Amino acid sequence: MIAPATIDRRAIEQVVRQVVLAQLNAAGGSSGAAERDAASKLVVSISARHCHLTDEHVEILFGKGRTLTPAKDLYQDGFYAAEETVMIVGPNKRRMLPSVRVLGPTRPASQVELAFTDSISLGIDIPVRPSGKIDGTPGCVLVGPAGVVELKQGVIRAERHVHMNFDHARQFGVQNGDRMSLLIESSCSVVLKDLLVRADATSKLEVHLDTDEGNAADVDHATRFELLKQ
Ligand SMILES: [Zn+2]
Helix, strand or coil, X not given: XXXXXXXXXXHHHHHHHHHHHHHHHHHHCCCCHHHHCHHHXXXXXXXXXXXXXXXXXXXXXXXXXXXXXXXXXXXXXXXXXXXXXXXXXXXXXXXXXXXXXXXXXXXXCCEEECCHHHHXXXXXXXXXXXXXXXXXXXXXXXXXXXXXXXXXXXXXXXXXXXXXXXHHHHHHCCCCCCEEEEEEECCCCEEXXXXXXXXXXXXXXXXXXXXXXXXXXCHHHCCEEEEEEC
């Protein structure tokens, strides 16, 4: 009789790591420490104006029984840009943003995230809020191919923030809800203060800025990013 093999957990982890690294190398062409640190690499992303919708609003805007169609995966696992877009109409009804991307998955409350430049062109005075904290914020009208939704509230400029997992948070010495600064070295170097730390079990390390912040700091041509404890 053959004795059941003792499973060495560390050996298995090492094999899995090698397989994952081999796949990363095959996909990316480069090798070494960059891949090993891939999950901890600081990514700075610019979120262009977009909206989040409830299931109910998706059906009103795009048709009965319709769900969002994932078009492009976002950096954070499970999140995507949908094929669907909506028109956003401001309070004076003559100004609008014609094609605002919907991000998925759906949420319990619909929310529109704009840069200040967008809100000025729409004629709405919007507050800076963390995602989901929309009580008392202005509304707008959403227009889709199948219908119209009048949002009573939910138009915000999303507060700059950094996603991370609990391991990253420990390494930085911060906790969920704390604030950090982000150094951006570029043709327009800046230090952005008061990034909200959004730590959970699974997020990748990623800063979310809006187009006003990102373009002001020339993030697309930046040579260095560094998160600083404040
Ligand atoms: Zn985010």
